[in-house]
Amino acid sequence: MSNNLNMHNSIAKLLDGVAVEWKPLGEVIKSLKTGLNPRNNFKLNTSDAMNFYITVREIQNGKIVFLDKTDKINNQALELINNRSNLEAGDILFSGTGTVGKTAVIDEKPKNWNIKEGVYVIKPVQEIVVSKYLSHLFNSKYIVNEYSKKIVGSPVISLPMSELKKIQIPIPPLHIQTEITRILDIFTELTAELTAELTARKKQYDYYRDKLLTFKEDEVEWKTLGEIAENLDYMRKPVTSGLRKSGSIPYYGASGIVDYVEDYLFEEDLLLVSEDGANLLARNTPIAFSITGKTWVNNHAHVLRFKTYGERKFIEYFLNNIDLTPYISGAAQPKLNQKNLNSIKIPILSLTKLTQIVEILDKFDALTNSITEGLPREIELRQKQYEYYRNLLLNFPKLEDK
Template identity: 30%
Template sequence: MLGGGVEYKSLREVCKTLPKGTLKKDEVNQTSQYPVINGGCELYGFYDKYNNEANAFTFSARGSAGFVSYFNTRFWAGGLCYPYTSKNENILITKFIYYYLKSQEQNIMDTLVARGSIPALNKSDIDNLKIPIPPLPIQEEIVKILDTFTELEGELEAELKLRQKQYKYYLNKLLSFENDGGGGLVQWLEMQEVFDIRNGYTPSKAKAEYWEGGNIPWFRMEDIRTNGRMLSDSIQHITKQAVKGKLFPANSIIVATTATIGEHALITVDCLANQQFTFLTKKQTVGNKLNMKFFYYYMFIVDEWCKEHVNSSSFASVDMAAFRKLKIPIPPLEEQERIVGILDKFDELVSDISLGIPAEIQMRKKQYEYYRDKLLRFEE
């Protein structure tokens, strides 16, 4: 902890609000120059114009509400985020503010985000956040230290991306069934023929009895980011009183169909998830024809389909009518098991957080969060 007596001011006092503008999905692409941030944790795409200069941070206002991003290049701020920069870099460094807010991100999500059908964050609540103002040399040193951690993690992630690219090549090759040799061994069925498809939901945060002492897993995007795509428990839990009807059964797939679209996980316990996710639960009539671990891998292809079939509106969501009719392959069970065996080995190398590069990245993240929180803890 650094010395006490640090002055705090509200965000509105030390930061200026930057311009933003709504873009339709068909206006962005992956080849233009300027990144576009909107309501998710990831970029919305790229655009050939920008509405903000470099050295700014944004809050996601919808969907992944409360997520904080920093931009060191010119960028386009969409309508579903709140962009800011420091009013005076000689008093308060924008990147220092970003690092401080990142340390408070989970608390912001837990306390300020309204959990309706779509999680939302009000700008007035953000403007009232208190920001510490230590001496400028201390800010500069903190930014330098945390930048170093970020760069080291970035190098590891770049190497991991190369391995993931190789993994994706083999995954697509193994899961391409468009031509099965004419033997008709692969059956193609619509999603709605194979799965019960239902939305997750968020129990009322106003009712303490829904949350206090709960032991039922309730999954959010944070669970995937923290613990990967094979999940047996969640970060947050709910009580039986919070459940409407029945829990979603174990061995269901959750897929994000709003906000951060195209992320999925295989859940191995009875559970609930928030409304960002759609549950895919295998119908009883399908029985042993489908190995859910095989479908978990095929979902990487479905993820890409989801990203390309989004309703054009101010809030991105998958075209669910088309999703229900999307045809998926069901090869013979022996072939499913053969593919699972191969992809499990690749998956260990690029996804298992207890092994190799993923394990080192996790260690770096924990170190970074430890020092970030220690460096950014001040007394008024």
């Protein structure tokens, strides 16, 4: 409590009587540019592609994060984009299309990467505005609200450069900008460290999950899922949205909760498995997931009952880890029907081995996915802390308030 109070007092003292000048962004920057899209200019991921091609997904927590799925470009394409974007240390990257408003500050001149069209390069006049201060400002509640009014397009949205230049920016003295940046960087650095830790733990989780859930044909006994689980599909009941009575009971579909209703069909621990939908092939979210307590399930998810927790969780992990393509019918509308679901081969393990695998994977799952514990929860708390102090520090008197 005392630390929060000291922080509040320090901020109040820092901002007391500070003179703030408001200027359009276009007046405090040297230029506003963007990168280049492939189209007829170059190709991605060619055999000689050694450089990174940065899109909005690589802009994370104020930094550029190179991912396993980051696209690559060759040297000729890199030079072509360089001639247009001219990235330098101190530049701010701003996502102007798709997920508008994500920012990152370039620490040093890039050597092996550049950006796509739609990622904007903002080059601040350093004698007027500090790069990191401006980056934090772009994420503040007031500025986000201002540029959100200027967003155009559908389904892919964008913020025109001409409109971004018109956004009014609060410019306090440079030493105030620097101190605000120092305070806020404490929170963003911690979030970035936690995010990097989460990425490492997810890779570790993937490794052990694959290792623990891969079995040779003659290594274990195999049974079909229909021999192991009790199928409760006959108890499902779909209800159209217009006829559902609103309540507190989760109403489940193929990929999770789709609504909350007044009544329930089940009151126990069960495993749901997606019956249809594009996610059966895309696997963007788990196709098998456990539910507990009072629930309602529609006819887009199979309902399976198991004798023990360990058995249910093992099957959940196993189904989410294997290739289900051979069991899925339909291309336009992928479907995993009950007959094919029941025919999936499952390895039969001793109780000791099964329990050991589930305990290990449960720990990794809680660490990497839980919203109530583990790293995701910690990241969420630090992000909320950052947002609170960012809005407190950047809450300057508005133009209309003067």
